[in-house]
Amino acid sequence: xxxxxxxxxxxxxxxxxxxxxxxxxxxxxxxxxxxxxxxxxxxxxxxxxxxxxxxxxxxxxxxxxxxxxxxxxxxxxxxxxxxxxxxxxxxxxxxxxxxxxxxxxxxxxxxxxxxxxxxxxxxxxxxxxxxxxxxxxxxxxxxxxxxxxxxxxxxxxxxxxxxxxxxxxxxxxxxxxxxxxxxxxxxxxxxxxxxxxxxxxxxxxxxxxxxxxxxxxxxxxxxxxxxxxxxxxxxxxxxxxx
Amino acid sequence: xxxxxxxxxxxxxxxxxxxxxxxxxxxxxxxxxxxxxxxxxxxxxxxxxxxxxxxxxxxxxxxxxxxxxxxxxxxxxxxxxxxxxxxxxxxxxxxxxxxxxxxxxxxxxxxxxxxxxxxxxxxxxxxxxxxxxxxxxxxxxxxxxxxxxxxxxxxxxxxxxxxxxxxxxxxxxxxxxxxxxxxxxxxxxxxxxxxxxxxxxxxxxxxxxxxxxxxxxxxxxxxxxxxxxxxxxxxxxxxxxxxxxxxxxxxxxxxxxxxxxxxxxxxxxxxxxxxxxxxxxxxxx
Numbered sequence: 411x412x413x414x415x416x417x418x419x420x421x422x423x424x425x426x427x428x429x430x431x432x433x434x435x436x437x438x439x440x441x442x443x444x445x446x447x448x449x450x451x452x453x454x455x456x457x458x459x460x461x462x463x464x465x466x467x468x469x470x471x472x473x474x475x476x477x478x479x480x481x482x483x484x485x486x487x488x489x490x491x492x493x494x495x496x497x498x499x500x501x502x503x504x505x506x507x508x509x510x511x512x513x514x515x516x517x518x519x520x521x522x523x524x525x526x527x528x529x530x531x532x533x534x535x536x537x538x539x540x541x542x543x544x545x546x547x548x549x550x551x552x553x554x555x556x557x558x559x560x561x562x563x564x565x566x567x568x569x570x571x572x573x574x575x576x577x578x579x580x581x582x583x584x585x586x587x588x589x590x591x592x593x594x595x596x597x598x599x600x601x602x603x604x605x606x607x608x609x610x611x612x613x614x615x616x617x618x619x620x621x622x623x624x625x626x627x628x629x630x631x632x633x634x635x636x637x638x639x640x641x642x643x644x645x646x647x648x649x650x651x652x
Numbered sequence: 653x654x655x656x657x658x659x660x661x662x663x664x665x666x667x668x669x670x671x672x673x674x675x676x677x678x679x680x681x682x683x684x685x686x687x688x689x690x691x692x693x694x695x696x697x698x699x700x701x702x703x704x705x706x707x708x709x710x711x712x713x714x715x716x717x718x719x720x721x722x723x724x725x726x727x728x729x730x731x732x733x734x735x736x737x738x739x740x741x742x743x744x745x746x747x748x749x750x751x752x753x754x755x756x757x758x759x760x761x762x763x764x765x766x767x768x769x770x771x772x773x774x775x776x777x778x779x780x781x782x783x784x785x786x787x788x789x790x791x792x793x794x795x796x797x798x799x800x801x802x803x804x805x806x807x808x809x810x811x812x813x814x815x816x817x818x819x820x821x822x823x824x825x826x827x828x829x830x831x832x833x834x835x836x837x838x839x840x841x842x843x844x845x846x847x848x849x850x851x852x853x854x855x856x857x858x859x860x861x862x863x864x865x866x867x868x869x870x871x872x873x874x875x876x877x878x879x880x881x882x883x884x885x886x887x888x889x890x891x892x893x894x895x896x897x898x899x900x901x902x903x904x905x906x907x908x909x910x911x912x913x914x915x916x917x918x919x920x921x922x923x924x925x926x927x928x929x930x931x932x933x934x935x936x937x
Contacts, residue, residue, distance in 0.1 A: 420911050543679075545902045
């Protein structure tokens with residue numbers, strides 16, 4: 411694995427650190443370990459650090475002098491002492507209703523991939539997905555680890571709108587639409603849990619590096635969870651053994 | 653709190669400040685004024701904080717009625733403007749009385765203008781910013797009949813400052829840029845073409861991105877989805893150049909061949925569809 415990143419300025423107010431490695435959970439944890447250490451020990455200024463699969467982007471809201479100092483400190487920083495075990499995410503279990511009412515494309519997926527509905531549900535709920543980062547829409551999770559047998563291309567004609575919570579598949583990715591939105595993904599179910607709320611201090615319950623697993627719920631259970639959420643009585647907690 | 657009534661909203665008028673600077677981790681766009689240079693000048697004229705919320709007007713401005721005495725300043729694109737039907741000018745503070753009406757007329761130069769009011773507009777703060785963005789703020793632009801809260805000022809002393817505007821710089825057609833992370837993937841001929849050719853803005857531009865008409869034929873590969881920021885210029889497999897603007901997403905999968913400087917973003921924000929720009933390579937110091 412490449413240890414020393416390429417370090418470049420991105421405009422006047424950002425520094426991009428890029429590694430040449432694959433999409434993998436241990437690489438993500440390594441990035442996030444570095445992020446923690448940079449924030450604690452290397453960077454002096456107020457800075458926002460986000461990660462993607464193979465990059466860290468540091469965005470500054472301060473004078474250019476500070477960026478210059480940090481840039482030089484990063485250039486000479488020794489990345490070898492950092493272990494990917496320095497970062498630990500949390501595991502969350504999320505309910506999904508795969509009822510035909512929500513699973514608009516279950517039939518198409520079943521037909522094209524020669525699967526039954528219950529096989530689809532089994533394949534989708536089995537993996538522990540890794541949350542790499544959020545992007546595309548506020549609260550949209552980039553999840554890695556989907557089963558190859560569920561892989562399917564996007565809709566030929568994107569839908570003008572799907573429901574908030576729609577669970578979709580596109581190529582080898584699965585995700586949840588945090589709000590109603592135009593959508594090109596194949597929709598297989600719906601997650602009742604609120605994934606993004608701009609009016610709370612923590613707008614999303616998850617962070618990059620967390621793990622997500624889905625479990626199947628009936629329409630009745632789905633409605634019950636929706637009611638609990640509406641009443642403010644549903645609390646999403648990480649699993650204790652993560 | 654006194655209010656400003658939106659009699660007519662104009663073509664595309666939004667509330668903006670300097671945006672959301674710490675929520676990219678949740679996939680939330682930065683947003684904020686497209687032309688920060690002009691917005692900051694307007695606030696400066698009124699002794700406001702640089703991040704006080706202003707109105708961003710696009711191409712056709714609004715008609716506003718003030719319910720209390722305050723001061724205003726407009727910077728950026730140059731419109732015909734009338735305060736109680738008397739013409740007023742850009743880049744100067746004006747006192748406004750209770751009941752005064754500000755009307756924007758024809759656009760003379762540029763594309764986006766910034767109206768600052770003393771103390772800033774006091775619309776709801778969401779994720780540490782008042783900037784309009786769909787599904788983040790309850791509104792994503794102004795509509796006729798809106799009422800915007802402002803500070804009440806007992807004794808307004810008119811600020812006498814007048815900023816000598818560097819109009820020529822803001823409205824010139826050269827856009828300062830840096831090399832982007834994937835610049836070196838371009839064949840040398842394309843690298844040169846980027847700084848020789850004029851690029852024409854298409855009508856598809858908005859606060860998320862500005863697209864150019866000229867195509868750069870290429871066969872460079874996409875990248876693993878990576879970070880992008882306002883000012884990142886992407887090159888698609890079809891050869892389209894896309895300059896990301898303030899409401900852009902936080903990640904993207906197209907090669908990032910250029911990064912526009914902060915002033916360059918402001919200048920690009922002042923260009924209308926059909927106008928041409930020339931990218932000018934800058935070095936970091």
